[in-house]
Amino acid sequence: MPLLELKNATVQYNGTAVLNNLSLGIEQGEKIALVGQSGAGKSTLLNLLYQQCKEDAALVPQDLGLVRSLSVFHNVYMGRLNKHPSWYNVVNLIKPLKKEVDQVLPILIQVGLEEKVFEPIRELSGGQQQRTAVARAIFKDSSIFFGDEPVSAVDEHQSHTVMQAISASHQTVVLSMHDVELALKYSSRVIGLKDGDLVMNEPSGSLKASDLDGLYKQ
């Protein structure tokens, strides 16, 4: 039995179909890239899959879900709010505890944010904010990672580091991506969507970037 499974899933917004009768299975250990034009249904499919296993999955949504007034450290720490009693969380909110900073720091080094530990999110660039959201997801220490364009604003060099960090720290990964090269490089399987239909479902090894061009044609 697959880890995640959809059978004949159909989603409509205001009468317009966003996903058409879609069936799909994802096994443990797979690295899935969802590709397709914007509006093809990637985010909807990602959220549908996330809802199935949100208890042991980490999510980087499109809007990132960061608290803008809080520091990078606090936003990453939020990945483990459920692991500590409330009083401990509140103390750590008012005065960051060394023990927690020491745990968060290695992840911030992985995503290249070690110099921004105590900067508030609103002071950061879009790419830095995305890396904070990824760090929070990694800190959550789940076996499954869901990301909706998690590196779209990160520069090219760093996007590889961040993608490696995501892959290395999660067994199963489901990402929606618009960067085709990146999608092929860090996935084991590509799922292509067009106008709410599943039009591609292939192992990444057998694909070239040009094979995906069809997804982006009208």
Add this chain to the structure above:
Amino acid sequence: MTASISSNGFKAGSKPRPLLRISLGFLVIALVLGLLGDFEITTLDPWIEIERMVAGIITPDFSATEDLWSAVVNTVAFAILGVALGNAMGFPLALAFQFRAVRILCAFIRSVHELFWALIFLQVFGLTPLTGVLAIAIPYAGIFAKVYSEILEESDPAPLQTLPKGTSSISTFMFVRMPDAWAHFKTYALYRLECGLRSSAVLGFVGLPTIGFHLESAFSQGRYSEVTALLIIFYVIIATIRKWVHARLIPLYIILALLVIPWTGELATSNLVRFFTYDILPHPLRVAETFDMGTLSALGAWLSIMWNEQALPGIIATIILTQVALVGSGALTLLFFPLISPKFFNTFGRTTGHIFLVVLRSTPEYVLALIFLLLWGPSMLPAAVALALHNGAIIGHLIGRYTEDMDLRPDSPKGLNLYAYDVLPRLYPQFLAFLFYRWEVIMRETAILGILGIATLGFYIDSAFADLRFDRAMFLIVVTAILNIGIDTLSRYIRGRLRLRTTADVV
């Protein structure tokens, strides 16, 4: 699109100008009420008093009484303790604001002006610090609860969906809702402290040892040099508030305030019980031995006399004064805001404008009214002018700052043309939003001007307290509160209809 036009009540093609229409409507109402109301100058020769005032203004006397500095210290201490306690009570109420009972309680306690709370607590606690602190803290708690809950509602909910399952509600609240709200809380609390200083000063007029106490005697004896000195110190305290208030210093200030406040007077709990279980009961109920038809008809007669002879005339006078003062505030706002706007004046002109507006908005409306009353004699005129100047300065300040961020095209006209064709049309919705927000505040203020002898509801309340008829006072306070809540509801309805928005930072 069609739906939104028809739901607004305007037909397409008829060039709807709802903002203009509502403004003209309020103007006409105010003019008609102005003719009905009692607006006149009754003093025979106001110039004598004006000369004495001007003489006082140019010769401020800081050594007039040795009590002057202790009055200033008391004013600040009462304000700090009152606002701090109001904050401490208002915050938990804000968290429970989804409950209807809490919302009604808060609407009621904030609709009663702090001077009336002071008059109530004077009967219960006497002239003790508790009276002054609670008179500020209770209505402010209601205001804090409302504004804080609005601020919390505006925090971004997006982070909620990424929180790990099992996160406690306390952790969720502290990490997701509090951080964004915190900066707004601080800004708003600081603004409230400024209001608290004014409230604290005014409490002196009912006998508490703040500067209002000295202002009243100085005014009544014409010692205008002393008045000027007191007011100058007060302006300096308010104008420098951002310099001396810091979050870290607040606990220290609270401790200092507790130390300096004069712990005089005796606290009798028997008063408390008697006041709330006996004194405020309508007279027929107090004297009745059994509750029968006779009691009921006596109560009916009491209510009918109270309504016809006090509540109704009071309500009419309150509404007349409110509407005239509201439109006056609007007119003065439009006159005042360019004074501090970089679109109209250079740095020197704006500095002068700022000082002028700070003086007008820092002077408690009660003091302004007292000045005009001395000049013009008793009628609604001094009260209306005082309210219009005070509120016009407050909204003018906000609107003036609003023009700072306004971008003008490079070839925009100058002066009056710029004002009429560009700036005014663009800020008009914001202006109306602030003015309607202020409507209920103006009404609350008209009621307290009754204490100066203007026959609003406050006049009848004050007289009832003076005659120790607490049942009448309580009845009239409840009537006043209901009237205020009604205006607040009407204002919210109109703002909704016109799609006007105000930020929570401004009240």
